[in-house]
Amino acid sequence: MDRYVTVYFSVGQRVEAALFRPNTPTDQVKAIFRAAAEAGPSDILKLYNAAGQLLNISADLFPNTRDNPYSLQVVAANGLVMLQESTCADLKALEARVSAVERQMRAELPLPPAVEELRREMEAFRDRLETDESLSWLGFYKQLPEPMSSEECRRLQYRRKSDSVKKRVKQNFANICDAQVSDTIRQWLRMPTFDARPWEDEELLLLLQQMYLDHDFCRKFAIDLTTLRNFLYEAYKNYNDVPFHNFRHCFCVAQMLYAISWCVDLPSKIGDLEVLILLTSCICHDLDHPGYNNIYQINAKTELAIRYNDISPLENHHCSVAFRLLENEDCNIFKSFGSEDFKQVREGMIRCILATDMARHNEILTNFREILPCFNYEDKAHVNLLCMVLIKVSDISNEARPMDIAEPWLDRLLQEFFKQSDAEKLEGLPVTPFMDREKITKPSSQCSFIGFVLLPLFEALGELLTELQDLIVQPVRDALDYYKRLNEVTREERLHRKSIVVELMDSAHHQQPSATQSPEGVNSPLPKSNSNLSFKTKSLCNRSRSRSTEEETELSIEGSAHMEDVLEDSESGDSETANEVEVSEKALKFKISTECSSSSTGRKSYPGSRKGSRERGQYFNHSDLTRMVQKGKLKATAYSFDHHYLSDNNKKLSFDSPVFLDEFALKKFQGEEEECVISKETLNLNKRNSEQKVCDDMKSILKDTKNNHLQNEAVSIVKTSPSSIKNYKYETETDTKSNTKSILSRFRQFTDRFGLSQHHQKNNNVNKNLHVSLSPYKDKNSLETNASRKASTLPKSLNHRRSKGWKCFLLGKEKSWSSDVYFDQKQEFENDEEDNHSSALPSTSQMNNCCKSVENSPSIMNEPHIDRREDLIDNNVKCNQMTDVKEPSII
């Protein structure tokens, strides 16, 4: 022991001892201890230094820990623990004091606007860093956990709020629920520009309460305030922690409805009760949303899908949860209602909540458009439909809000979408295309959704409630313009990248044997980039704070993006560019009609409205053919119907979701509204596909010319055609027709001018209607030898002009239409007479050619033999009458 010297010292209030060798530089050690002792526990830096130096000395003195039974290391470590403890305690105390002061400041004094603004911007920025995947390289992105297995994936669907969060919000709401909301905030709450982000959850509950109070609902409907608070809190509690479909979404939907109701004085138009029903429905409309939509529910055969038989499983669930909450007396804001009134509330809420299923979008919009010209607020059926439209508008209204509010919502939505499509991939389910991170970009998603879904709905409502034009319709138009420009930039960049790769491929081709060349040459599709946004797009996104900055205008390209361009984004066909409504309609195999169910005796239809899908089932319907297409490995379908079949049999043909009709069918339907109903979306799809077809065919013909200049000029004819550069809008039948005509005739002039269509001219006299030269398959041989052509053609015989029949053109993976009837537009459009019906059909020999090609095609051999044409036709008719029919198997 005499080899050691014991040194006692104190750190804070503890007395420590250490043993030193006699030769230890004790002065040095003592100096350290002295410094530590003088510093006291709060002088963190000095203590830390002291401890650190002790550790160093200790290591020098006792390199072997066996010699160091009670060493400086222990002392130093103890000192550090103390340091940490005291530091932590100090920091916690400090934090608590700062938060208390902050709370006090926020409660008593409003933050200076500049600080508030700064705070909001900072939060938005943080939110963006955490949710925008394209910024993940900065290291703030909160990656969602990868689902590990399908079971776990399914379980992960429910991301419930934690008990502690619920408890805290409940307590906080209880603390503030009597607070007065200032007039300024109440006014702001009535605007679509209201920003919910800076508000805490309990504050949003307070604002929801204010909406009931400001409409005077508590007095008018004897709603007890405590019950209202309980109800609101329970609703809050039953929203999950999912990126998009959370309590804040519910708040925003309710707030938009509230803003609309003030803007148009809704109570004076539809009555207080309807507004109460609407507001309550908005609050309940996504209760317990799992973050995976109906398509997933149905495909994954989840508990909800099984419970509700695939019929709007989520919306049924939201609604059911709502009425479970209302079953509790403490939360039942309608408890003072008599049974008849409650029945009306229940019917109204069910109708409204179920209307938010996007699978019913077209049905509801079409019905609403039909009653618009004669809208009558006295008509309960009309009001019911208006309420459905109002909740739908509120539900999808993010893009009507200012950019800095709308964009984070989009990020959240895409986060939810991507999570779902990732799960679908993992579980081997069909991948929902509009949710697939490999297929969509922000602008492509928004162009499609705003252009096809959102704006048509908003415009329809704006027609009735014109006050909404400036408030929400115009902002949505601006948003569409913004995303179109963004999309154009993305596209430009992609094309640029493509051209580089093509050049590379070309040069590779020159160095390699021709066997390796792509059969599609320069048109060969490139693999799609996995990145969500291109660099240019990102920079545009990042730079723009508003939707119409000068920068963007500069970037705007003449003849800016149109829908065709937007949808061209997805390179492999229609099913991949389908928007939510189209996909949902397909997933939702059944539809229920809640419209006009005001009478308990059963459903009635709106005057002049089309019937619901189920009722339409007994009519001629395309759904089974669509199913056939879905079942095969096909991308799209075109239908051609015998006009006489329709008129002779007094059949009604309706297309309420987009279907590609071939030009013959389309023409025959135009002007025959008595006989058939074609949705605007269908017409638009046709326009899109027609133009694409022309473009593809031109490229195919011009490929032989090896003249890039000609190719470009031809393509630019299509690209700059009037329909292309026009602002996107649903076009009338006439528009579609004349645009197609104009493209075709311009193209004809072009090909004639350069002598490129000898084949076309040669055939023109013989067959006015079948411009085979424009088809990639120029003659019978090529038709027969092209094994990749997977045509399923059920040709119509000219000998049976008045026979029942239709043609079904199916599009295989190679994206070539098998319809030879397609290019008869010149005659068709110039001579629109009924008499031309026969000339609009292919000749028998052409049909025979077509038949041969079909017979020779390996893909069609499994189909019923062509000789049994009439049988097939009958089968198809039966198929549309919902009977079981053997479907052609298509490779």
Ligand SMILES: Nc1nc2c(ncn2[C@@H]2O[C@H](COP(=O)(O)O)[C@@H](O)[C@H]2O)c(=O)[nH]1
């Ligand atoms: N691509 C986009 N989809 C959107 C946007 N806003 C809404 N939506 C979709 O609509 C439904 C609405 O139904 P909900 O009741 O479930 O909320 C929602 O699920 C989204 O899929 C948008 O801006 N872009």
Ligand SMILES: [Zn+2]
């Ligand atoms: Zn919603």
